[in-house]
Amino acid sequence: MTRILEVSKLNKSFGGVHVARDIDFALDAGAMHCLIGPNGAGKSSFFRLLLGEHAPDSGQIMFNGEDITKLRSFQRIRRGISVKFQVPGIFKALSVRQNLEIAFQHHLHGTSLSQTVAHVLDFTSLTREVSTAAGVLSHGQQQWLEIGMAVGVEPSLLLLDEPTAGMSPDETQKTGEMLHELNSRGITILAVEHDMAFVQQIANGVTVLHMGAIFAKGSIAEITENSGVQEIYLGSADE
Numbered sequence: 001m002t003r004i005l006e007v008s009k010l011n012k013s014f015g016g017v018h019v020a021r022d023i024d025f026a027l028d029a030g031a032m033h034c035l036i037g038p039n040g041a042g043k044s045s046f047f048r049l050l051l052g053e054h055a056p057d058s059g060q061i062m063f064n065g066e067d068i069t070k071l072r073s074f075q076r077i078r079r080g081i082s083v084k085f086q087v088p089g090i091f092k093a094l095s096v097r098q099n100l101e102i103a104f105q106h107h108l109h110g111t112s113l114s115q116t117v118a119h120v121l122d123f124t125s126l127t128r129e130v131s132t133a134a135g136v137l138s139h140g141q142q143q144w145l146e147i148g149m150a151v152g153v154e155p156s157l158l159l160l161d162e163p164t165a166g167m168s169p170d171e172t173q174k175t176g177e178m179l180h181e182l183n184s185r186g187i188t189i190l191a192v193e194h195d196m197a198f199v200q201q202i203a204n205g206v207t208v209l210h211m212g213a214i215f216a217k218g219s220i221a222e223i224t225e226n227s228g229v230q231e232i233y234l235g236s237a238d239e
């Protein structure tokens with residue numbers, strides 16, 4: 001199996017807060033992997049390091065065999081990393097179509113742009129809402145629009161930060177199906193997720209982060225049965 005991502009000894013501190021501590025993490029191409037951990041564990045910071053929004057203090061990030069540690073975000077995106085953060089990244093006053101066109105405008109033009117928009121509208125079940133202002137969509141539809149914006153240019157690695165936060169059970173189920181479809185098209189998926197039922201639906205492996213460090217790795221069964229993992233969650237249950 002080809003390694004799409006290989007992170008070695010990654011460290012990052014903000015003042016006294018060590019958000020990444022000697023992180024070693026590898027992902028095989030084609031994986032669907034979930035990153036879990038209590039609040040403040042460093043999950044979003046890890047994504048920002050992968051995307052180049054934070055510069056690490058030390059360590060290395062290899063993507064598809066290339067050292068991308070010093071590349072800027074747009075260079076990483078060009079190489080095939082795409083992300084959907086927790087904070088909405090859509091323009092609420094603009095229509096669904098306009099949001100998609102803005103997301104793809106640097107990569108696609110003319111017919112290929114309109115074909116990709118049509119394909120993403122179909123994939124996200126937003127064809128009927130094409131002219132609707134994004135801010136009027138349901139919460140789930142807004143999340144799907146963002147996923148569509150992140151995958152229109154077919155990244156090889158998709159990072160998702162809590163893709164189902166605030167979703168109904170039906171929306172969560174549909175999101176899982178969408179991610180499986182993306183994965184079947186060859187997109188490797190790494191998702192931060194709190195909902196273990198959703199982790200069960202999508203992931204073939206789980207990594208636990210705690211206080212900026214890798215705490216455990218394994219199958220879903222191994223992680224849910226790990227007493228140390230249960231303790232760190234219980235310890236932060238009131239956060």
Ligand SMILES: Nc1ncnc2c1ncn2[C@@H]1O[C@H](COP(=O)(O)OP(=O)(O)OP(=O)(O)O)[C@@H](O)[C@H]1O
Nearest residue numbers: 014017018019037038039040041042043044045046
């Ligand atoms: N730019 C920053 N400056 C200072 N501290 C930061 C910065 N970014 C993150 N932190 C701190 O780093 C720690 C990890 O934050 P991060 O958001 O990565 O955790 P998380 O696991 O994604 O948490 P959550 O599940 O609550 O989203 C937190 O204590 C946070 O306050």
